[in-house]
Structure formats: structure tokens, C-alpha cells
Amino acid sequence: MKFRPALVLLLAFTATCAFAQSAADLGAGKARKAATWPLAPTVGEAQAAQLSARFLTRFHYDAQPLDDAMSARIYKAYFKLLDSEKVFFTQADMAKFAPLKTKLDDAIWNQDLSAPFAVFNLYLQRAVERMTYARELLKKGFDFSADESYTFDREHADWPKDQAELDDLWRKRTKNDWLRLKLAGKDDADIRKTLDKRYAGYIERVRQLDGQDAFQTFMTAYAETTDPHTDYLGPRAAENFDISMKLSLEGIGAVLQARDDYTQIRELVPGGPALKSGRIKVGDRIVAVGQGDKGAMVDVIGWRLDDVVNLIRGKKDTTVRLEVLPADTGLDGKHEMVSLVRQKVSIEEQAAKKKVIEIKDGDVSRKIGVIELPAFYSDFGARSAGDKNYKSATRDVTKLLGELKQDGVQGVVVDLRNNGGGSLAEANSLTGLFIDKGPVVQVRDSRGEVEVQGDDQPGMAWSGPLAVLVNRGTASASEIFSAAIQDYHRGLVIGEPTFGKGTVQNLVDLDRYAQGDSEKPELGELKMTIQEFFRINGGSTQLKGVTPDIEFPKNGDDKDFGESTYENALKWTQIAPADYQVVANLNAYLPQLQKLHAERTAKSPAWKLMLDELAQYRAMRAKTATSLNFAAREVERKQLEAVQADFRTRHRAIDGSDASLADDAGSLDDGLNANERSLKSELKQEKDAKKAKDVQLNETAHILFDALGMIKTDPKLASEVLPYGGKDSGSLAAAPAAPATPKPTH
Known part of the structure; x- marks a missing residue:
């Protein structure tokens, strides 16, 4: 599961938080929550950076010193995050930045982040300048009879050598935006209005980037330089990561998105307070938020989506008031006030689901059960607290398998396409649903010590024919499960070769190690690679992933998506096989x-x-x-x-x-x-x-x-x-050993 800073999304022009008008275009009373420039690091952020360095240089699986060599790599990664398309900075800018190549390590160790923040502030300035320049170009229009081209893939391009070359690049970029709309049938007036609104909105999004964004981007550059799957998670990102793992949060049960100047209801979660109220509908726009029964209403028109979400989320059984502009009214329509009591909301869309496919061939018809598993999730907190109903991928799949049996299915497909992983423990326990008992994965730490983890519970939840469907987006914990099923010969792995992520990460709560008495999360978390996992046959899934038994055509994304595309990915290795026997x-x-x-x-x-x-x-x-x-x-x-x-x-x-x-x-x-x-x-x-x-x-x-x-x-x-020679899963404890067959080396 990979976190990317919000800045990267903004630069791609596809951010979810999109705002339509510039500040000058807003009417009275429509206040934006904008950052104060220039941005400056806080004492806590400087402390978080140094703490992260201490952990990464001592406890990372492949610990590397934070020195001048690492500084040069951080420098490269930082500018790739800021200006991957090389459309903001010039060669002259980069010449001024060059001395920083060997100074970013000192910035972290000395708790002085002024240099990386200075770079970020110049990026903000350049971004506003570029979009302002693009808006000026719109007034003149373009000549589309000339024979010229625009190179939109600038991954391997150089930074523009000077201002004139940068201007020409943006002229072509803006001209292409205009041409796309023209080809779609828009007239010049409509095109000019659409693009001016787009570019003004981009300026506002840039102006709303704050110090947390700057720090998050710089720390992402450092963390990912150690290895592709180590990440720094600021307080906002850490909260969202926690939600994604436990598939629940405390709020109103609505999926929100920013559209034009408003936060809009995109989806209502079944069973959530918003849907139960009967007063909130898809398409409604939230214009203000108030806390409790009497708290002041805060105007949120033009705000960043994450800031609005932060106001709406809150502790269970507390009240939040929303001022809503209904979907079926215009911008001047009558607003409605809706009071909701926050509750714990389950995000069922990301939970395991089932369906039955009936395959017919001639006179023969058979039912095949399908379990779609988007992630290996687990609510660790609820489980530790003794909650008998804690959310878990294994628990959900167990229940679904029982229902599929009642449906009369004869085979089961576990669909792990685009499942990016999650809990290693869940991958281990989920495998146990399909084997009697035995090792599932081998885990090696930084000291070279290997631990074998497996299923020690006899019996299977499903003992019939099994297939696992995978693609390039199948990664990490999903690859552990797929590899174990393949190594045991328990089921067929079908689809595309998988991602190739063979490392284990652990979350470090930096606030636990900080000096201070604040109870509010301030320093964020470090998601750090601490182990590498291996198949029970001894091979690693690192880089190579899992090769299916029956391969489907590749979609071509493997050139820029997958572990092999990272320059600093760990190499493939192997260790001795675990003590296991194939079951078929x-x-x-x-x-x-x-x-x-x-x-x-x-x-x-x-x-x-x-x-x-x-x-x-x-x-x-x-x-x-x-x-x-x-x-x-x-x-x-x-x-x-x-x-x-x-x-x-x-x-x-x-x-x-x-x-x-x-x-x-x-x-x-x-x-x-x-x-x-x-x-x-x-x-x-x-x-x-x-x-x-x-x-x-x-x-x-x-x-x-x-x-x-x-x-x-x-x-x-x-x-x-059939597993164990077709013996019934209920009597597996007494089943004879599986016939000795060669262990596959996929």
C-alpha cells in the first residue's frame, strides 16, 4: 500500500480537490482556507525528520547512513516529486540548487529544514507564475495551422535552459489543452472560459498547500530513497492509512469529493448516519460545517477537501451540523441545515465480497464461487481490545466461503487483482483457510535470522478446487498468499505476473519517542521496511513476483509499474526451503x-x-x-x-x-x-x-x-x-501425507 503526497496529485492536474475560481472571483463571505507564505518548518517537523533518520539508519532492513551520498539521492527524489515533468524550474534554477546535493543530510541531522522549504517555496512561486502565464496566453488564442508538435512525456527531458524555452514549453502545453477542447467541438469562447477556470483553480490549489505538504513531500523523498516502500506519513496521512487498514472510521458515512468550489456528496455508505437521515443525497454540496448543537458554522466553500473532511469526522456519538446546497437546486438555491450524530462507519466497498458465476458448456452447468478481496485488512486496535466483532479479511472470507457452500458452488476463485497487500498476519491466516496446516511464509530480518510463519489450525474452510486470479497490481501480502497456494499445489494461480514486492513494513509512531507532552498527534508515523519475506520453497517474490500457472496477456504497464521499475529496489535472493509437503x-x-x-x-x-x-x-x-x-x-x-x-x-x-x-x-x-x-x-x-x-x-x-x-x-x-488426495477437510488431521512431487520453482 503506497502513500503519495498530495503535491504529486496536484502536479498531475488530476487532483480530487479541485477549485474553480480565483480568490478575486469569489463573492463576499466565501472565505478560502489558504496557507500563509512563505512556508516555514515547525520545530516538531524538524524533530520528526531527525527521529526518522535515527530509525532509518539503525533499524531499516537495509540500513544506510544519512551522508552526502544519501543526500544526493534525496535531492534527486525531491525534485522528481516537485517537478517530474520539468515544467517549473529552469536550468538556472537547478544551478542555484546544486550545492544542496550534499547538504540535505546536514539539514535533517541539524534540525534545520530551511533549505528544503526554500526549494518548496520557490516551486509554489514558479507554479503560480506558470499558470498566470498560461491564463495570459488564453487572451490571444492560437494558430493551429502551423506544423509543430508537443512532447507531453518529459520524463527523460532536461529542464528548460532559460525563461524563453520555458515560455515556449508552456505555450505548447496550453495550446494542446485548447486543441483538445476544440477537437471535442467546443467554440473559442467556451474553451477560453473552461481553461481560464481550470488554471485559476490550479493557482488556488497551489496557494492552499501548507507546511505539512512541504514537509510531507521532502520526507517522502528521504523515505523512498532508502527503499521504494518506506514512507513517511504525516498526521493526516497516518489517519487515512489507519482507516484503510481497519475499514472503519467515525463520521457521517459519506464519500466526499471536491468539484468546482464545493465539497460534494459522491456516495452514501450503507448504514451510515447520512443515509439513515434521509436528508442527504448524492450530489448535495456542503457549504458550511458546525460542531455540536450550537457551534459556529464554518464556511468551507473553496476549502481543500482534506480540511473539510477533518471538520466532518469526529468522535462517535458527537454531533456535526452541515449546511447543504441540495443537488437539484442551482447555486442560488435554498440551503438546508442537517444535524447528524457521528457513528462508527464500516467501509464495506473495500471489504471482501462474493458472487456466483454459472458456467454452461453444452448440457453441463456448474456454479463457481468468486471472492473478491481488495486488501488484506485488519482492525488491530479492536482485536487487541478484545472486540469479538473486529474487522478482518480472514474472518470475512471465512463467512463468505460458508455462504458459497450453501449456494452449491463446486469451485472457488479468489480474485486478488489490484490487491496491493496489507496485513502480513492476515495473508498468513487466510492461507490457512485453504490448507490443513503448515508453513505459509518465511521472514528474514536485518540480522539475517529467518522465522517461519504458518497455519497451525487443522482443517480447511474450503477443500475443493481453487484458483487465484492475479495481475500486475497484486502485491505484497497478496503475493504471499498466491505463492503459498502455488507452492503447496493447492490451487491454480491464473493471470498476469504480479508486482514483485517482497518486503515487510512496520509502523513507527514518532510521537512516542518525541520530547513533549502533547496528546495530539504531531510528528506522524514512519512506515519502515524491517524484513524481507520468502516463499516456503525458498525463493523471494521480490522483483520477480509470482508467475501464474496459466498466464493471461499483459496490459503493457509492467514497463512503468511494478517493483522492477524502481531504481533502488532490493535484489532477488533465495534461502533454504521451509519444511513442507505439497498437498496435491x-x-x-x-x-x-x-x-x-x-x-x-x-x-x-x-x-x-x-x-x-x-x-x-x-x-x-x-x-x-x-x-x-x-x-x-x-x-x-x-x-x-x-x-x-x-x-x-x-x-x-x-x-x-x-x-x-x-x-x-x-x-x-x-x-x-x-x-x-x-x-x-x-x-x-x-x-x-x-x-x-x-x-x-x-x-x-x-x-x-x-x-x-x-x-x-x-x-x-x-x-x-485434489488436496490431500481428496480427503474431507474435517478428517484432515488423520489424512496421509501428500504424494511426494517436485516443488515448483515459479
Whole structure:
């Protein structure tokens, strides 16, 4: 699970917190919560930086000294976070910054962060200057008959050599924004209004960046320089991380997003106070927040989303009052006052879910159960406090498996696509649901000592045929689970090669080690790599990930997504295997399953459509530049529209939806940023996407269908491929040892 500073999102022009107007455009009484510039570090932040350095240089799994060499790496990472596209600073700026390459270590050790804050303050100044310049360009318009191009992928570019080159870069950047809207059918007046509003909003977002953002960005640069998965979490980020692990919070039960100048209700959580009240609806805009029954109402129009969220969250059983502009009224509509009592709210959207897929082939029909697990979550605090109903991925999956049995399923797919990991203990206990007992993972610490962790509870929650569906986004704890299932031959791993994160992180609460008596969290937390985990067969998932038994086509993201894309990733290693025995021999029918899979997908219109969409997606991702000539771009657009029309026609014929994977590549570009579209259209798009046929999941279920057919017709084969020779899970304690078969070395 990776935290990125808010600044990175802002620079990408796709931040959730988007504000539409400049301060000068606001009417009376619409106050913005803006930071005071120049930003300066606090004593607590300086202390947090030094404390982090003490931990990282002594207790990190691959501890490295904080010296001039590390300073140079922090310097590189810091500027990559600030100006990854090299569109704000010039070579002259970088020449002035160059002496800092060997001084950032001293800044941390001496608790003097003035230098990194000075860099951040200049970034803020440059960002406002650039967007102000872009707004001026809009007044003149552009000539789209010239034959010139704009390189939008500047990862390997140099910083502009001078102001003239920087101005030309922004001229092309702004011209491209205008051209995108023009190609989408907007007239010049509408384009000018849309872009001026966009750039003014960007200026306001920059002006609302505060000292916490500056410190968070600098500390992220330091933490990630040690290894890709070590992070510094400021107080705001630490709270959100805690929520993501326990899947609950104390609040009103509403998903919020910033749109134009307002905080808008995007979704209501089932069972939450907002939904139960019957007075809050999707699309409503929050204009003010008050605490308790009589607290003053605070105007939040134009505020950062996280600041508004901070006002609305609070302790259970306390009251919060919202002044709301209903979704179905205009900006001058009548406001409503809604009083809500905060409660503990479960975030069920990120919890494990189940469904049943019925696969038919001729006269044969079989039910395949699917468990979708977005993360390995666990409410550690509730568990430690003795709460019998604490939230846990293993507990939820156990319950779902029982329900799937009642549904009469014959095979189970555990869908771990885009599951970025979470609790190592949950990965261990979840594996125990599918094996009798035995080791699950080996963990090595910085001293080289290896601990074997496993399941010591006899019996299985599911003893039938099993498949694990993975992709490039399957990482960390998900890879532990997938690797153990594969090493035991307990189930088939199907999909794309996984992420390749083979390290374990631990949270260090810096406030516990600080000098001071403040009860309020001030210094944040350090998420530090302390161990490396290994498969029970001795190999690491680090870098290599888990290679599926049956591979699906890659989407092309592996070039810029995955452990292998990090310059400072730990190398792959291996240790001695753990003492374990495979529980089956899936090699007995794997070749035949692969053959049936290949034959079926070769004839499948849905599979062919998926391959064509992936090819289109890869082609779009491979582009690094685009023409700024209207006629040339219009030809391109018509070609792309024809491709998309074909995709939509094929989708409707297959599943009745208009969803297309290639839409994500921008081939049907409307020129708008996400926050500039209506919430209604955005929610409709998401709904349509959910209706689209999940080709990979269906094919995985069909592979299990094939496996079940072979098992039912060949008792000898069944004894080989079913766990423990097909013995019932209730009598596994007395089951004979599994036949000795070679341990796979995926």
C-alpha cells in the first residue's frame, strides 16, 4: 500500500480537490482556507525528520547512513516529486540548487529544514507564475495551422535552459489543452472560459498547500530513497492509512469529493448516519460545517477537501451540523441545515465480497464461487481490545466461503487483482483457510535470522478446487498468499505476473519517542521496511513476483509499474526451503487445462475484443508527443473514433454495454479534466463499466469448470489434483501425507 503526497496529485492536474475560481472571483463571505507564505518548518517537523533518520539508519532492513551520498539521492527524489515533468524550474534554477546535493543530510541531522522549504517555496512561486502565464496566453488564442508538435512525456527531458524555452514549453502545453477542447467541438469562447477556470483553480490549489505538504513531500523523498516502500506519513496521512487498514472510521458515512468550489456528496455508505437521515443525497454540496448543537458554522466553500473532511469526522456519538446546497437546486438555491450524530462507519466497498458465476458448456452447468478481496485488512486496535466483532479479511472470507457452500458452488476463485497487500498476519491466516496446516511464509530480518510463519489450525474452510486470479497490481501480502497456494499445489494461480514486492513494513509512531507532552498527534508515523519475506520453497517474490500457472496477456504497464521499475529496489535472493509437503500434484492436469484455455480463447469474441483493446491501450500509452496541427489531429481523432465505435459495437453484441478499456487511454478525449465533468455523467460511466463483462474472471471460472469436469470423470486424476488426495477437510488431521512431487520453482 503506497502513500503519495498530495503535491504529486496536484502536479498531475488530476487532483480530487479541485477549485474553480480565483480568490478575486469569489463573492463576499466565501472565505478560502489558504496557507500563509512563505512556508516555514515547525520545530516538531524538524524533530520528526531527525527521529526518522535515527530509525532509518539503525533499524531499516537495509540500513544506510544519512551522508552526502544519501543526500544526493534525496535531492534527486525531491525534485522528481516537485517537478517530474520539468515544467517549473529552469536550468538556472537547478544551478542555484546544486550545492544542496550534499547538504540535505546536514539539514535533517541539524534540525534545520530551511533549505528544503526554500526549494518548496520557490516551486509554489514558479507554479503560480506558470499558470498566470498560461491564463495570459488564453487572451490571444492560437494558430493551429502551423506544423509543430508537443512532447507531453518529459520524463527523460532536461529542464528548460532559460525563461524563453520555458515560455515556449508552456505555450505548447496550453495550446494542446485548447486543441483538445476544440477537437471535442467546443467554440473559442467556451474553451477560453473552461481553461481560464481550470488554471485559476490550479493557482488556488497551489496557494492552499501548507507546511505539512512541504514537509510531507521532502520526507517522502528521504523515505523512498532508502527503499521504494518506506514512507513517511504525516498526521493526516497516518489517519487515512489507519482507516484503510481497519475499514472503519467515525463520521457521517459519506464519500466526499471536491468539484468546482464545493465539497460534494459522491456516495452514501450503507448504514451510515447520512443515509439513515434521509436528508442527504448524492450530489448535495456542503457549504458550511458546525460542531455540536450550537457551534459556529464554518464556511468551507473553496476549502481543500482534506480540511473539510477533518471538520466532518469526529468522535462517535458527537454531533456535526452541515449546511447543504441540495443537488437539484442551482447555486442560488435554498440551503438546508442537517444535524447528524457521528457513528462508527464500516467501509464495506473495500471489504471482501462474493458472487456466483454459472458456467454452461453444452448440457453441463456448474456454479463457481468468486471472492473478491481488495486488501488484506485488519482492525488491530479492536482485536487487541478484545472486540469479538473486529474487522478482518480472514474472518470475512471465512463467512463468505460458508455462504458459497450453501449456494452449491463446486469451485472457488479468489480474485486478488489490484490487491496491493496489507496485513502480513492476515495473508498468513487466510492461507490457512485453504490448507490443513503448515508453513505459509518465511521472514528474514536485518540480522539475517529467518522465522517461519504458518497455519497451525487443522482443517480447511474450503477443500475443493481453487484458483487465484492475479495481475500486475497484486502485491505484497497478496503475493504471499498466491505463492503459498502455488507452492503447496493447492490451487491454480491464473493471470498476469504480479508486482514483485517482497518486503515487510512496520509502523513507527514518532510521537512516542518525541520530547513533549502533547496528546495530539504531531510528528506522524514512519512506515519502515524491517524484513524481507520468502516463499516456503525458498525463493523471494521480490522483483520477480509470482508467475501464474496459466498466464493471461499483459496490459503493457509492467514497463512503468511494478517493483522492477524502481531504481533502488532490493535484489532477488533465495534461502533454504521451509519444511513442507505439497498437498496435491496440479501438474497432472495443468497441460490439458492450458490447452483447453488456448482453444477456447482462440474462438472467443470477448477474448479477441480484450486483446484488441489491450493493443490499442498499449499503442496510446507508447505515445510521447502529439501534433498541434488541427487538421492532423482531426484525422487522428476520426481514426480513433472509428476504432472506439467498433469496440462499442462489439461490446454491445457481447454483453450489452458500451464500456471499453481503451477509453482509459483517452482515445475519445473530451478535453476535460475529471472534476470538470458532471458527477451524474461520471457515476453513469462507472455504472456502465461495472456492467461490462469481466472476460478474465469468466475465463478463470471456465478453467475451473474444465478442472471439475476432469476430476469428475477420472477418479485417479482426482486423487492427484485434489488436496490431500481428496480427503474431507474435517478428517484432515488423520489424512496421509501428500504424494511426494517436485516443488515448483515459479
